[in-house]
Amino acid sequence: MILEARNISYYYLDGNKQKIVLDNVSASFSRGVFYTILGESGSGKTTFLNLLGGLKECQSGQILYNHQDLKELDILKYRRQCVSFVFQDFNLISYMTALENVLLAMNISSIEEKDEKKMALALLKMVKIEKDEAFRRVDRLSGGERQRVAIARALSTKAKIILADEPTGNLDEDNSLLIFKLLGLIARQFDRCVICVTHSSKLATLSDVTLHLSSNQKGFIKK
Amino acid sequence: MSILRRIFLSLTRRPSRTLSLLLITALILIVFFSSIFIAYSCHFIKDNIADNLGQNYLLTYNDGRHNIKNVTGVIKKLNAYLDSGNLAFLEVNYSKEAKLDDGTDVLLYGVNSQEMYDVLNNDISIVSGRTFKHDEIENGSQVAIIPSSLKTKLSDTSKVIINGESFIVIGEYVPYVNRLNGKHFIYVPQKILDVEENDFPLHIKLKAATQGDNALIRIYLENTILVTSEEYDFDFSDETYARIEDDVNSLLRIAGIITISSFAIGAFIINFITLIMAKERRQEFIMLMKMGEKRMKIIFTNFLENLIVLFLATCIALVIALGIGKMYHDKLVQTAMAQNAFSQSYKTKEMYDFRLNADQFARIGTGFSLIVIVSLSAQSIYVARLKSD
Numbered sequence: 104m105i106l107e108a109r110n111i112s113y114y115y116l117d118g119n120k121q122k123i124v125l126d127n128v129s130a131s132f133s134r135g136v137f138y139t140i141l142g143e144s145g146s147g148k149t150t151f152l153n154l155l156g157g158l159k160e161c162q163s164g165q166i167l168y169n170h171q172d173l174k175e176l177d178i179l180k181y182r183r184q185c186v187s188f189v190f191q192d193f194n195l196i197s198y199m200t201a202l203e204n205v206l207l208a209m210n211i212s213s214i215e216e217k218d219e220k221k222m223a224l225a226l227l228k229m230v231k232i233e234k235d236e237a238f239r240r241v242d243r244l245s246g247g248e249r250q251r252v253a254i255a256r257a258l259s260t261k262a263k264i265i266l267a268d269e270p271t272g273n274l275d276e277d278n279s280l281l282i283f284k285l286l287g288l289i290a291r292q293f294d295r296c297v298i299c300v301t302h303s304s305k306l307a308t309l310s311d312v313t314l315h316l317s318s319n320q321k322g323f324i325k326k
Numbered sequence: 327m328s329i330l331r332r333i334f335l336s337l338t339r340r341p342s343r344t345l346s347l348l349l350i351t352a353l354i355l356i357v358f359f360s361s362i363f364i365a366y367s368c369h370f371i372k373d374n375i376a377d378n379l380g381q382n383y384l385l386t387y388n389d390g391r392h393n394i395k396n397v398t399g400v401i402k403k404l405n406a407y408l409d410s411g412n413l414a415f416l417e418v419n420y421s422k423e424a425k426l427d428d429g430t431d432v433l434l435y436g437v438n439s440q441e442m443y444d445v446l447n448n449d450i451s452i453v454s455g456r457t458f459k460h461d462e463i464e465n466g467s468q469v470a471i472i473p474s475s476l477k478t479k480l481s482d483t484s485k486v487i488i489n490g491e492s493f494i495v496i497g498e499y500v501p502y503v504n505r506l507n508g509k510h511f512i513y514v515p516q517k518i519l520d521v522e523e524n525d526f527p528l529h530i531k532l533k534a535a536t537q538g539d540n541a542l543i544r545i546y547l548e549n550t551i552l553v554t555s556e557e558y559d560f561d562f563s564d565e566t567y568a569r570i571e572d573d574v575n576s577l578l579r580i581a582g583i584i585t586i587s588s589f590a591i592g593a594f595i596i597n598f599i600t601l602i603m604a605k606e607r608r609q610e611f612i613m614l615m616k617m618g619e620k621r622m623k624i625i626f627t628n629f630l631e632n633l634i635v636l637f638l639a640t641c642i643a644l645v646i647a648l649g650i651g652k653m654y655h656d657k658l659v660q661t662a663m664a665q666n667a668f669s670q671s672y673k674t675k676e677m678y679d680f681r682l683n684a685d686q687f688a689r690i691g692t693g694f695s696l697i698v699i700v701s702l703s704a705q706s707i708y709v710a711r712l713k714s715d
Binding site for chain 1: 328332336618620
């Protein structure tokens with residue numbers, strides 16, 4: 104088990120009213136497994152992912168990375184080296200090429216490779232981005248290609264956990280399928296823990312474990 | 327990927343953004359720096375009109391014959407005619423070339439006062455004997471005060487034969503080395519010198535350094551340039567000077583207002599533009615934060631990026647502003663000349679030197695730093711307050 108959410112609760116204040124998003128939620132995640140989190144809109148899927156990624160802090164409970172509470176860790180280092188994000192709207196730097204986006208992520212994560220360019224190109228090739236596309240600015244790539252660049256970027260940091268927030272939200276069916284297959288492959292072949300939030304129960308069948316976040320129960324039902 | 331590489335990509339891959347920021351900033355800075363240089367020119371012109379036309383002065387001087395005089399007035403455009411700085415011609419005294427009986431060339435210097443005075447070295451020290459008596463000066467008695475160097479050559483030290491006439495030596499002073507081309511300098515009563523037009527004149531010139539409404543004036547001898555009072559034009563009116571000064575002062579005030587307002591408005595506009603640009607890149611900054619990039623590094627990178635553009639804009643603006651400043655300065659000089667504020671000979675003098683010296687560089691550097699801090703504060707604050715989630 105690499106990551107564990109233990110009885111976490113998260114709420115925010117809407118005026119004077121306390122809005123509970125997550126209530127006493129627990130889940131554990133292991134390496135080499137592809138997880139999907141399903142749930143209705145407003146069930147707190149993205150909040151849960153943000154909590155796992157150290158972007159938010161829960162009001163109660165613990166998130167443990169390798170049995171260590173995130174609150175005790177250097178959160179920036181955790182974000183740099185332990186988790187990687189894949190977003191629905193890709194979040195690539197538009198004026199950079201696919202290759203430069205991957206290199207930038209490696210630089211932020213302090214990945215020092217002898218030939219980092221070669222490694223970045225290999226990662227891009229793995230996600231089916233050929234050399235021509237690799238040297239093209241990302242704003243000139245298709246949506247599917249951009250998301251694959253984002254996956255290559257997530258892989259490049261060597262983080263053990265990849266958090267994907269509806270990565271197929273802006274993609275057609277074929278590309279969605281390709282992305283999910285890739286995420287599954289990364290989890291199994293690269294021994295990563297991939298946690299993916301999605302609305303599609305069809306795509307969720309491609310994952311190893313599906314967790315359902317219910318807005319009524321505010322907790323997980325493991326399937 | 328280094329910070330510099332990231333900045334390079336950001337600047338070159340979005341040329342329209344970079345160029346628009348560069349051009350707008352350069353335009354603002356051109357106005358800012360031009361107004362500063364025009365203000366410099368105004369100060370320069372003002373100072374030079376003052377030098378040329380003169381300032382009111384109160385002068386206390388020794389006339390070279392021990393008389394202490396107070397003179398007030400306006401030093402008018404005299405120095406424009408003279409090559410050696412702020413010299414103003416005041417009056418002429420005469421010396422006369424003469425020969426001793428042994429053929430030695432000497433210079434006679436007329437004295438009309440009992441107190442001996444050397445205009446270069448203040449009081450002359452009489453090492454033996456005495457100075458002139460009142461009646462000797464009044465009557466033009468044949469008495470002389472000779473230098474020690476001459477005394478040693480005389481067989482009879484009680485008298486000296488000048489141009490065949492005998493003068494009683496009443497005193498001895500320590501001579502000035504190499505003075506007047508090594509000729510002995512003998513003081514005699516002024517009346518003895520029968521001054522003619524071609525006699526060698528000693529010009530007492532006044533060095534005027536203007537300070538406020540008064541001129542501090544030092545007096546010294548000038549004996550190498552032959553000048554006469556007829557060469558000088560004294561008829562420039564104080565009213566003209568005052569009018570030109572008023573015009574320059576008005577321009578100076580306008581330049582000052584433009585400097586301050588262009589700084590304030592410019593800083594606001596640059597802040598606004600860079601803030602809009604930072605907002606456009608909100609997603610990028612948030613993404614970097616999510617990836618674990620330190621907030622300070624993001625602020626620094628973005629700041630440095632805009633700083634580079636601002637620096638380039640400053641360089642462009644400085645070159646153009648220097649040109650505008652120089653153009654304006656020349657126009658001011660021409661206008662001043664047309665109004666007879668500058669003499670034509672002034673044209674040959676070196677104009678305001680627009681090459682930047684260390685002092686100006688320091689001022690521009692300070693101005694630039696101030697502009698950067700003020701202009702890039704909004705976007706830095708904006709990035710600092712961004713939330714990563």
